[in-house]
Amino acid sequence: MSTLCTPFSTPAPTTERSLRAILWKLVSSTIFKLLPSPAYKPRRAILVAFGATLDPTTRVRGGVKISHPWNLVVGWKTAIGEGTTIYNPATLTIGKRSVVSQYCLIKCVASDNNDPSKPQHPSPLTIGDDVWVATECLALGNQSIPNGVVIGARSLITNANFTPWTIATGNPAVSRKERHYTGLKS
Amino acid sequence: MAGFRNTLLRLFGAKIGKGVRIHPSVKVVIPWNIEIGDGVTIHERAILYALGKITIGSNSEIGPLVHLCAGTHDHTDPVFPLLREPITISERCSLGAASFVAPGTVLAQGTILHPMGALYSDSTPDTQYRGNPAKPFVPTTDQDSTT
Numbered sequence: 001m002s003t004l005c006t007p008f009s010t011p012a013p014t015t016e017r018s019l020r021a022i023l024w025k026l027v028s029s030t031i032f033k034l035l036p037s038p039a040y041k042p043r044r045a046i047l048v049a050f051g052a053t054l055d056p057t058t059r060v061r062g063g064v065k066i067s068h069p070w071n072l073v074v075g076w077k078t079a080i081g082e083g084t085t086i087y088n089p090a091t092l093t094i095g096k097r098s099v100v101s102q103y104c105l106i107k108c109v110a111s112d113n114n115d116p117s118k119p120q121h122p123s124p125l126t127i128g129d130d131v132w133v134a135t136e137c138l139a140l141g142n143q144s145i146p147n148g149v150v151i152g153a154r155s156l157i158t159n160a161n162f163t164p165w166t167i168a169t170g171n172p173a174v175s176r177k178e179r180h181y182t183g184l185k186s
Numbered sequence: 187m188a189g190f191r192n193t194l195l196r197l198f199g200a201k202i203g204k205g206v207r208i209h210p211s212v213k214v215v216i217p218w219n220i221e222i223g224d225g226v227t228i229h230e231r232a233i234l235y236a237l238g239k240i241t242i243g244s245n246s247e248i249g250p251l252v253h254l255c256a257g258t259h260d261h262t263d264p265v266f267p268l269l270r271e272p273i274t275i276s277e278r279c280s281l282g283a284a285s286f287v288a289p290g291t292v293l294a295q296g297t298i299l300h301p302m303g304a305l306y307s308d309s310t311p312d313t314q315y316r317g318n319p320a321k322p323f324v325p326t327t328d329q330d331s332t333t
Binding site for chain 2: 099102103134150152169170180183
């Protein structure tokens with residue numbers, strides 16, 4: 001499988017893949033979009049039918065846009081907030097008890113400034129356990145967010161180098177202080 | 187139609203003053219938690235995430251795509267309880283396009299928040315803020331002073 005995915009040099013998809021993609025475009029723009037926000041079960045069933053690996057306790061709120069559900073892996077008791085946009089041509093993995101808040105933008109792409117012919121290519125993003133990505137954050141691919149990190153609202157998460165169990169904010173987000181957690185740290 | 191939208195919000199318990207213009211694409215999450223003074227304009231696609239109380243003083247302007255987020259979680263607790271922290275915006279404030287105001291923030295009179303600024307702490311009167319996290323700044327050139 002080629003790792004290229006630009007408007008100018010998209011690899012020719014296989015029949016099975018393109019059929020699934022067309023079907024997902026159809027479903028995501030109709031039934032999936034119209035489901036009310038608390039309808040977690042039907043939404044999860046649709047995502048699982050399209051190849052997502054979701055725990056039964058996962059809660060995906062309404063208005064969430066997911067481009068490639070077959071590249072989505074979400075763990076135990078994780079919630080994805082309202083209106084979040086997930087563009088995941090590469091795998092997006094979210095751990096246990098994590099929260100992605102409303103209106104976040106998660107883009108599993110990495111840019112290579114040295115090669116202007118392919119400015120962006122799919123790149124996986126891993127979000128650990130007990131992570132909270134607060135509202136309106138923008139996360140890019142080719143990185144992993146360690147366990148227990150809280151990322152403040154409106155942060156830009158790129159080339160993350162966070163210390164576990166810290167609070168990170170800013171543009172770009174950097175670990176600023178320790179997170180005092182009263183629960184059991186994983 | 188601005189008057190009709192105001193009436194609709196008032197019916198749902200919002201307190202709205204005179205001459206308030208709220209654009210149709212503005213999202214108000216809980217209308218009975220908002221209190222808006224006279225002569226306020228709220229532009230396109232602003233989000234009033236009013237889980238806690240949002241107060242906007244007279245003659246303030248809320249730019250397009252602004253997010254006023256009055257809800258957070260206690261991240262020290264594993265249960266992650268919801269905290270409804272109020273946002274207070276005083277008179278004559280101006281929030282630029284796509285700026286963000288964190289829960290529990292108080293904006294003093296005449297605060298100017300520049301576009302894409304993200305304000306996490308209380309502001310001082312008649313000061314300009316910009317950046318993420320937003321810091322006070324003094325405009326030096328003519329180009330800087332146009333907000």
